[in-house]
Amino acid sequence: MGNTRQREIIYGVVCASPEHLDAEGVLEAARHIMPKIAVGTVYRNLAALCDAGLLRKITMPNGPDRYDKNVAPHEHILCSSCGRMFDLSVGTDEIAKLFKDEPFKITGFTLTVVGTCKNCLLRSRAPGA
């Protein structure tokens, strides 16, 4: 798994962004640095970086998957108004506890909470300026 320039760029782009970018966003940002970088390369490297534990893939209920530089266990909340994602304050472990009693060997879960963030609530409450 050699470190290629494109992989560095892709990882750098995800880390540099305050947002949770999807593959297209990564591609766009990466092309600011390396204009000819290919879609396939972006997908392949994002997958490799996730496998390597350097990034985490967030599968979205609707729309493209996003990528998170924060690989520590945590869950997300999506603002349906501005589309931004934020970290949930309740921990993964605490959520997982709820599933302890299922007749399953549980390996994980995917969760996306949806709502409206404070910013968007304020903006809609005070329309115009």
Added chain:
Amino acid sequence: MGNTRQREIIYGVVCASPEHLDAEGVLEAARHIMPKIAVGTVYRNLAALCDAGLLRKITMPNGPDRYDKNVAPHEHILCSSCGRMFDLSVGTDEIAKLFKDEPFKITGFTLTVVGTCKNCLLRSRAPGA
């Protein structure tokens, strides 16, 4: 929103199946009854039935969405071995309580727990026969 024969078939197929079918599964089953029913018709009617509150769409983290005849609030657990979905015993409300303190106006969440069901655990523990 007229009741067409194809809508009845589609609804019937989802209700009759013990599984949580995806659109392709619905199409296949529906074609046993009406061979020329079209994909578009299946998607349009599944969407309409969900809008009408007669079915519920379950968005899957990977793979096609599935449809549930049980529209009462409940969450799901997916067996990664056999691909079947089961209802979680912990209630939606109890899960939602965990998100009460987020600085958001929460409108919902999508959750899929993943694991291995009892059947598949038994089968893997006693290989062959």
Added chain:
DNA sequence: TTCCATGCAAACAATTTGCAGCAGT
């Protein structure tokens, strides 16, 4: 006749993959 829903096929979005060529060792 009026109108919505259908069948069909093309369009779409997100992602994956086959392959020839290039970069680094």
Added chain:
DNA sequence: ACTGCTGCAAATTGTTTGCATGGAA
């Protein structure tokens, strides 16, 4: 020279949509 990764483009998968036709009120 060998190997693996790239760029490019075509293929897949899941779903949506445009449009002409058809069936029911």
